[in-house]
Amino acid sequence: NQQSLPIEFQAPVEILSNHISLILREQPLVNSLLEQIAAVPVAEHLDDLTTHLNQDQQATDLIDHQYHRYLLIFSTLLVVLLLYLAVRLLRSFAEINRVNRALQAANETLEQRVERRTQQLKDAQSELMNSARQAGMAEIATNVLHNVGNVLNSVNISADLVSRKLRSSKALGLGKAMQLINAHQGDLGTFLTEDEKGKLLPGYLNQLVEAIALEQQGMSDELVQLSKSVDHIKDIVSTQQSYAGASTLLEPVNISALMDDALRMNAGALSRHHVTVVKAYAPVPEILADKHRLLLIMVNLISNAKYAMDKLSERPRQITLAVESVGNETLKITVKDDGEGIPPENMARIFTHGFTTRKEGHGFGLHSCALAAVEMNGQLSAHSDGPGLGAVFTLTIPLTLAGSSS
Template sequence: MKPFRDLPIQRKMLLMTLLICGAVLFVAVAALFTFQVLNFRSNFRRDTATLAAIIANNSTAAMAFKDAKAGAEVMGSLEAKPNMVAACLVAPDGALFASFGQAQDARAMKEFPPAGESIFTDGHLLYTQAVELDNKKLGMLYLRVDYYQTFLKLLGLYGLVILGVMIVSAGLALFLSGRLQRTITDPILTLARTAQKVGEQKDYSLRVDTKSRGDELGRLTESFNEMLGRIQAQDQALKESQERFEVAIAGVNDGIWDWNLKTNEVFFSPQWKRIIGYADEEIENKFSSFESLLHPDDLAPTLAVLKDYLELRGNTYSVEFRMREKDGGYRWILARGAALRDANRIPYRMAGSHTDINGRKQAEFEVHAAREKFEALVNSIDGIVWECAADTIDFRFVSRQCERILGFTPEQWLASPTFWQDHLHPDDAARAIQTCKECIARREPYSYEYRMIAAGGRVVAIRESGDVLEHDGQAELVRGIFQDITKQKQAEAELARLNSELMTVSRQAGMAEVATGVLHNVGNVLNSVSVSATLVGDRLRQSKVTNLCRATTMLREQNGHLVDFLTTDPKGKLLPDYLGAVADQLAHEQTELIAEMNSVGENIEHIKSIVAMQQNYAKVCGVLETLTLTDLVEDALRMNSAAFERHRVAVVRYYDPATPQVCVDRHKVLQVLINLMRNAKHAMDAQHAEEKRLELHVRLKSPDTVVIAVRDNGIGIAPENLTRIFGHGFTTKTDGHGFGLHSGANAAKEMGGSLSAQSEGSGHGAVFTLELPVGTKAVGADGNGKTAAN
């Protein structure tokens, strides 16, 4: 027998036609048979359900009245169904009510489905039907029908039909094959050529013309075309998906990786490599390439995280590490990924991304460094920096300085929500808490002082300064600082003690400041006396009296020849004129010397008057007197008059005649005025002589207050110094002691008044204003308020 490939083409085509037709016919018959089988099963199930519904309906009366005989009669009607194997009615309590056919044991009853459903098992159809009357369940009907025997009968019938169809079809095919060969072969050849072309060109858009054929070849051709259409659609979808994938890879900043865990094949996207500075072809797509680029310190931790994820010890794969760049440096990378797992949870594929987080890491390092710097700065502040909730005063942050100042660590403080309240001094606790709440309620920066109990029972004076932070109009946080002012408080107490002693000494000294002014003026006058005496001495040493003596000696030497000498001798002729000039010079010297001596006498009288005035003030030191302020101002002016005259200071008076007398301590007022005038003179030292101007104002400010103002046009006061000049020890003079204005302000306060200063700034002069009460509000120097008549 010749091989099939050696058969003539006609027989080969015939056999192929028969084979194709037989195959197509077999497929069609098989499909038809399958449909019939399924249809038969459906009809069989439907018929059984209908039968069950009829039997259940017929059994309602029997079961409702519990008539077992009637139930048996209804079940007996199933004898007309030869394929009925068994049937039974079961009461709601599970008792058998009536049955037909084979008995059904408990195991068999468990095979039945729920009511209204059916199942095929062991060649039988099992169906369950509920027996109901007016929606009330009376029992259950169970049917077991022989499906297999009926199916075998149908199968035999179908087999005969199929066999007949196959024989008739084969004969008809043989008869028509010769005549219809071209009709059959041409479409097949066309299909073959098209399939070959598609295989060679991968062009899935090609189609075979069906020429409106309705036979198997037409359907085959249509199926072929449909298959090509589906392949084309899948190919297009795959191409578009590939394009989207490539665009996504190219468009994102993250690097993409894909790892086939079964084959260990790895894919790294070009961006994956560009992140660390490599071109696509410079890194092999191998897992070992990834390992070799990891930082040595990150290799083991990274692989451990990956292993934990693959072995289900970790929920996610997310890890940060450093990878070596092409230039040798290292870049921080965030790797994330997910794995695909099979039914046994075994991973077979994993993919993910690499994100460049170098910038974020640098920022984190900078933030960490900044935080460390911030903490260092906060902890270096000489005070406890803190933050607390505005509503509960529950502290959330306390700096390390609390350990130095109070002896408690921040952890100890933050462990107790009421730590601050618990460590307030008992005498200050209520006031401090109430003040804190009031400050928070005002929502303004605040500062107040109290005491706290430190470790070991030590008392620490605290100055709390804070500010309230708001959110949506509500006070949310309070931030501030606790400053240890214990030493300051001790220094203030010591300063107050020393100041008290100093004021006591000043009061005991009585007119010490006035005496200083007197001595200053006496010294100035003595300087004038000394200058006059020096000038007289110089004039006497430079006098022409010696020249007169020489002329007198020359005249005595002539001894009787005086007339000839004066008329004939050249020197003698000049001598009368010379004597006249000397006489005029001596007369001028006499006039000058007399004037200087008069000045000396006046200065001596000035000294006597100053000393007398000092003696007069010394007699009334430390008591209150009713005085005229203009007289006090003039007395202070006289004590500084020499200095004002020497420095050519123009004094201008503005005295209001309506100014009433006041009850004051003469010494304290004079002390303040002398100091103010002396400061004004110093402030004007840099001015030209014609520009120095001192104004003295005395007026009534209000019915109860009088004002003495000292205005100068000197160097003025800088704005930042206006609030400091009355402080103890503050001075802008190189030789100043910083006590004059401070003691003057205290003296004014003791008399019930005040001392203030105003200036428009440097170079614009200044005005100092002494305000005093008209009545007797002042407290005397001895503290007892003594008064004396003027």
């Protein structure tokens, strides 16, 4: 009697009653299914399943055995490969050690050879520097000799003129006149007034005095010119002697005066080849520099510019010398000529030792100039627009003022 139960039990009892009713309603169907299942031959099917499982297990075991064999073979091959690689590695390591030892020995030998070669190069460079310096001094001496020779030509001309004037001097007529006077000492008055020769003698003596005075003036002028030529020779020699030392000490240098000295040493050759020199000197204070090397460079550059214009005939021969300071730190000197120019293929070799385009050249000049520029912490460069368009040589060196503490 569900209604007589407490309220809290009524709902669960209702659910239980529904379940029981469902079970009683489905029980016949479940029993029928169980009977059908019981009629199935389960044992035979289980034997077949067992047989299939055994077969699958055997196949699986066979595959496992094959995999084990394969794995064993692979492992064996892997071990053999590792052993082979280990042997090769050991051999490579030994070879590397051998090569390293050989390289170390070769490196030591190479270092020794490099040291010997470096010393040989230093010795060769030192000898080359001495040769270049001697060649530069020879160039200066040659220019000095050329200039002295040119001045000596003037000396010889003046001396020859004086000698000829003395040989043909009118003073010889004075001796003849004196002979006539001495021959007529007793009747000198009668001789001068009545004798035909005697009458001509006073006029002759007056003319002779005038002629001798003119001769003396001419010889005096020639002797003055001769004296100037001798002084010029002395000036050239003294200029060369002032640069004859090989000192590398820095000393105060007046650039304009040094450029004029270089021109003076080339004056004879420049005059003989009708070369005009244009000076473009900007105001530059006195600097500290190696005067000898600077003069060597300038003498060579001026001489080189003069030779570059030897074949010019259709236009004037002109050299332009320029001096200027760049940024108060660099002195720039340029030598420009209107000569034959520099072909592009020669531009890279222009400062090479022994390179020259002149048959009588020795190839020391520009090379010694480049070395001297480097010795002064400077640089010598060349530029040309091509054959027939002239060339410009530029020297740059540090600008150290003579009054500075550096």
